[in-house]
Amino acid sequence: MAEQTPLRVAFLLFPQVTQLDLTGPAQVLHRLGATTIDLVAAEREPIPTDAGFALLPTATFDEAVQPDILCIPGGAGINDAIEHEPTLAWVRRAAGGAQWVTSVCVGSLLLGAAGLLEGYRATCHWSQHHHLSAFGAIPVRERVVCDRNRVTGGGVTAGIDFGLTLVAAIRGEDHARLVQLSLEYDPAPPFNCGSPEKADAATMARYLALSAAAQPRRDARFAAAAVRLRSSVNA
Template sequence: MLLFNDHTTLDFIGPHTAFAGAGMKVHLISSTLEPVVSDTGVTITPTVTFDDCPARLDILFVPGGSVDKVMLDSAAIAFLADRGATASYITSVCTGSLVLAAAGLLDGYRAATHWSTRDHLARLGVEVSTERVCIDRNRFSGGGVTAGIDFGLTVTAHALGETTAKFAQLAMEYDPMPPLDAGSPQGAGPEVVAQFHEWAVKADDNLRNSVSRVLEQRTAAGSGTAGSS
């Protein structure tokens, strides 16, 4: 599981709880072992660095959050491209799919992301799914934030079997009954959606700029004049 500053903790904690409950060994990976800080101020300590991470991973996972910087982090992108070449499952939740796309790991694949960032994922040449959990061959991606729990159980069922996934679900007592019907733009209604867009305008601008940078780098590389930033 890749970690970086400004990630959304629930994006990976949901899957982490499912994976750990199924008995998987989980590596929390970052460039250094220095604590990383989430987009809400939660501090997480990585367990392994890019250099020390096992060369072969069964599941490569990227959470979302404010991903505009990590999309342009050459070390993180190189790590993902390297491990993604051999991983059995290449996965993400929320805007983590944009990071996978920046690493070239979603070329020719369908993937999900947070509902508010689907246009950005499409700009990167990815076929955008509106499913809560999208499966395209060995690419598994979840929608926004809470979809990570459904995603984690889905990956567990595919990797270790349905009985193991059921055990992990029972251990979490995952039996959701949302108190409100506002978990989608359709349920929340136009007024709440407008409030969300107003709140997220700066993050959306940053993400748009990062997507543009990634596309510029690809164009430069394709023309034989690639540089790095």
């Protein structure tokens, strides 16, 4: 077997990250072979996830080694992350030298806020998809979207599909098939309601009601981030 090219994958960590946005693709991408996974945060303190447990960073922004693959997960904490200039600055630096600039869920909105999706096709969680265009991205309603070296995944569980798509692009489809089999990734959900197109009206209404209180503030913060981006570009 030919020797594999070593790869370094960096995932951004921030408070209230959705851990499956990170751990799902990390499990897949680790099986690229000859791969190092870094969890990068502003500080080395444990980072609380939205699942109630913490993840431990392996490097700070100042310590992190240049990644070959940069991945931005999502989660409620993205609202604060898009307003944190040290986070945006590190993302821009890492993206500048990365072979692949990627995201899962609303992580693509942070890529957008950093000015990294202008003119690129992209996706994110369906509930926040309407914000992509404000950052110059071309919104596409697909589970995984590839545009040159930008690869974006939809909400949460799409991170596994995203990971396998990236494995295929880097190591070839045969290797990706082997990884999928090794993980027994053979989804058969108990309910056929995993997207707005499939969900029944009552379930959709309940979701929208639960998210209604937080949505106006999130909309305002994403809109402000888009304004800051435009101002920096025009400065």
